[in-house]
Amino acid sequence: MEKNQDIKYSPHKISRSKKYGNNYWTSRGNKLGKRNIELYSDLEFDHWLTVETNPEVITYCEQPLKISYVLKGKLRTSIFDMWILNQDSSETFVEVKYEKELTSNHPKYDRTKRQIEAQQEWCRLNQKFYEVRTEKTIRRGRHSIENRKSIxxxxxxxxxxxxISDVLACITVCNKKIQEIIKEISHFPKEDVNLALKWLYYTGYLSGDIENQIWGNQLEVFKK
Structure with missing residues (x-):
């Protein structure tokens, strides 16, 4: 398998014993040539789903880069949670945090604050975009994660x-329910039509409110 020529980083392996209170996930990313990826919390896994299903993203790398910073006189290291290359050629480094970790009464707040400041400064100096993403944005909508996992x-x-081309031809700029599309081209198996719709969403040809509507016959989709 050829390595994607756009990928500038390789994942840093992290000892699971160094991650506190987290779950460990492995999966495969289609944007990575189906390479296995490792994620170190439920929130990191959910974030990965939002990245993998975002058609504006060309590729990405989890745990891509380690930097050093000083906290209370001690040299510490920090690894970004993800690097993302977008269709417009911009690069974004992401740190995934639970909201509670960003509150001043959290026991690891000082470390988290300094870590984020160090990452922000590195990105400023290297002219990269930087974002801290939390469950408020990652898990936006009651059905977002479930739908993205299905896709x-x-x-x-x-x-x-x-x-897939026949399915795309059925979709207009006006909302149309999946059951209407299945009925309109009923000479194709409904399973194939549904699969085509997921591919079309994944590749950015159609959209729909997958945040708040479950993927099914009643979901309304439209051409982008």
Missing amino acids: VTAVLNSQKPAC
Whole structure:
């Protein structure tokens, strides 16, 4: 498998014993040529789903870069949670944090604050965008994560179906329910039509309110 020529970073391996209170996830990313990735918390996994299903993202790398900073006279290191390359060629470094970690009464607040400041400064000096993303934005909408997981699973495990161009031709700039599209081209198996719709969402040809509507017959989609 060829390495994506746009990828500038390789993942840093992190000892799981150094991550407190987190869960460990492995998965595969279609944007990474189906390479295995490692994620160190439920929130990092959910964030990855939002990145993998974002058509504006070309590629990304988890745990991409380690930097050093000083806290209370001691030299410490920090690894960004993700590097993202966007379609407009901009690069964004991301730190994923729970909201509670950003509050002054959290026991690790001082360390978190200094870590973020160090990452911000590195990105400023290197002219990269920087974002701290929390569950408020990552888990926006009651169905977002569930739907994105379904889309990622479909894309990872299936080729684009032969009916994809026919499905796209059915979609207009006006909202249309999935059940209406299935009925309109009923000569194709509904499973293939549904798979084509997920591929079209993944590749940025259509959109829909996947944050607040469950992916199913009643979901309204439209051409972007």
